[in-house]
Amino acid sequence: MAMDHRVYTWRFEFKLGGLLAPARRTTRLPGDVVRSSVLSFYERKEVPTLQKIQEELKENISFNGCIESLRKILKRIGFTYGKVDGRKFLMERNDIANARTQFLRERRRHKHPAKKIVYLDETWVNQNYTVGICWTDTASQQATGIQAPTGKGNRLIILHAGTKDGFVENAELVFQAKNDGDYQHQMNSAVFEEWFKNQLLPNIAPNSVIVMDNAPYYSVKIEKPPTSSWRKADIKDWLVNKGAQPSDELLKRELYAMSKTYFTGNKYRIDTIAEEAGHEVVRLPAYHCFYNPIELIWGQVKSYVAQRNTFKLAELKPLLKRP
Structure with missing residues (x-):
C-alpha cells in the first residue's frame, strides 16, 4: 500500500511520567501549517522572523528542521522576503x-x-x-x-x-x-x-x-458641491439655485447638512x-x-x-x- 503523503502530527501530554491522553491528530499539509503560523504573527501585530517561526513550529508540531529548511519551505509555498506593498491594503x-x-x-x-x-x-x-x-x-x-x-x-x-x-x-x-x-x-x-x-x-x-x-x-x-469651508452665504446661494428655500434662521452647519440632500453625485x-x-x-x-x-x-x-x-x-x- 502506498504511503499516505499527508503528515500526521500526534501530541501527547505527560504528567508525572504518565500518559494522560493523545491530542487531536491533524492532517494538514506542511505548507498549510507553515502559512498559518506566519499569518498568525501578523494577526498578533508581530513581525515574523525565521527564528520566531521556527520556534513556534517547534512548539506546535515538533518541527525539527533548520533555518535553511524553513526558508526553502516558505519560498516553495509562495512567500518572499521583500518590501511590503502598501497598495494591497488600500485595495481591500x-x-x-x-x-x-x-x-x-x-x-x-x-x-x-x-x-x-x-x-x-x-x-x-x-x-x-x-x-x-x-x-x-x-x-x-x-x-x-x-x-x-x-x-x-x-x-x-x-x-x-x-x-x-x-x-x-x-x-x-x-x-x-x-x-x-x-x-x-x-x-x-x-x-x-x-x-x-x-x-x-x-x-x-x-x-x-x-x-x-x-x-x-x-x-x-x-459642479462642485458645498464643503465645510464654504461661507454660509455661498452655501445658501447654492441651495437656492437648486430650488431649495432655506430659512434665514438656519445655521451654517444646518445649511451644509441640507446641501447634501440636494447633491445628486459627481x-x-x-x-x-x-x-x-x-x-x-x-x-x-x-x-x-x-x-x-x-x-x-x-x-x-x-x-x-x-x-x-x-x-x-x-x-x-x-x-x-x-x-
Whole structure:
C-alpha cells in the first residue's frame, strides 16, 4: 500500500511520567501549517522572523528542521522576503473593494462582440532614458556598457488610446514638457479635454466604452458641491439655485447638512462630452491600474526605446512611433 503523503502530527501530554491522553491528530499539509503560523504573527501585530517561526513550529508540531529548511519551505509555498506593498491594503478598503466590484460588473455588461472597449492612458519618456542593466566586461580595466549622458534630459509626455485591435489611429499625442518634477503636473484638464474631443472621439467606433482612471485632469467636475469651508452665504446661494428655500434662521452647519440632500453625485465634464457623442465612460477603481492593458503596452514601448535610444531629442519622438 502506498504511503499516505499527508503528515500526521500526534501530541501527547505527560504528567508525572504518565500518559494522560493523545491530542487531536491533524492532517494538514506542511505548507498549510507553515502559512498559518506566519499569518498568525501578523494577526498578533508581530513581525515574523525565521527564528520566531521556527520556534513556534517547534512548539506546535515538533518541527525539527533548520533555518535553511524553513526558508526553502516558505519560498516553495509562495512567500518572499521583500518590501511590503502598501497598495494591497488600500485595495481591500471597503470603498475601494466596492468600486472594484462595480467595475468588474460593468466590464462584464459591456463584454459584447459588437461593442468596442477603448482604453486610454498617458506616460512619459526622458531624453536620456536607457536600459538599467546590460552585459559589462568585469575583466577589463576600462568601463564598458551603455554610456548615457548625465541627467534625465528633456521629457516627452505621451497620451494615447487603444482597443483589442491596437492603438487608435490618429489618437497619439506627444509633446515636450518641462522637466520640473512629476510629469502628471504637465498634463492638465485643458490639454486632455482638447485631445479627447478632437483626436479620440472622432476616431473611435460608435457606441464605444471608454475606460480611464481617476486622474485629476480626467475628473473635472461639472459642479462642485458645498464643503465645510464654504461661507454660509455661498452655501445658501447654492441651495437656492437648486430650488431649495432655506430659512434665514438656519445655521451654517444646518445649511451644509441640507446641501447634501440636494447633491445628486459627481458628474464629470469628460463623461458628459462622451455621452453627447454616443459613448460611455467607465472608470477604473483606485489602485487598480493593472485592469488597463495599455499599461503593459507602455512597458513594451519604454523597453523598445531604452534599447535603441540615441539620447537625441529629435530622434526620440520618431522612435516612439515605430511599431
